[in-house]
Amino acid sequence: MLLRIIYVSRARSSLPLELKDILASSRKNNPALGVTGAMGFLDGLYLQYLEGEASVVTTLYKRIEQDSRHSAPKILESQPISERAFPGWSMGLLTWNDETKKIFQQFNPSGSLDLYDADTATIDSLVRSLTASANWMAL
């Protein structure tokens, strides 16, 4: 069974080096695990979308949860999927720019970007809209 987990967490630092290391680990490990997905680093928060075999994704998430480079991980959505949204990406990276911000604002008319407050329906549409935009870098 394929499962996807979307979670948000608070980055320990805003250093691009940490993000680079995290992406390097993902690129190294995810292909062998059959895990694909995407992540964004947005205003000090990580938003990550992981998809793959349920047991593998669950185990990987447990490992990521323990990582001291972030804190307060919160699962926004965890549900079975029939097909992958990012079949070719070991971990795509979303860049934070005017277009991305506009997409966030559509989902968040108050202008607040607190992903911790996003509900399941919102986060699913949000990830889909972000994916459809030109702001992802496949890695």
Ligand SMILES: Cc1cc2nc3c(=O)[nH]c(=O)nc-3n(C[C@H](O)[C@H](O)[C@H](O)COP(=O)(O)O)c2cc1C
């Ligand atoms: C926000 C975040 C996302 C991460 N995503 C992944 C991932 O998709 N795949 C992965 O193998 N490790 C990921 N990691 C890193 C793991 O927590 C862990 O450091 C790594 O898997 C250890 O493997 P390594 O020693 O081979 O690098 C992530 C860490 C953070 C903080």
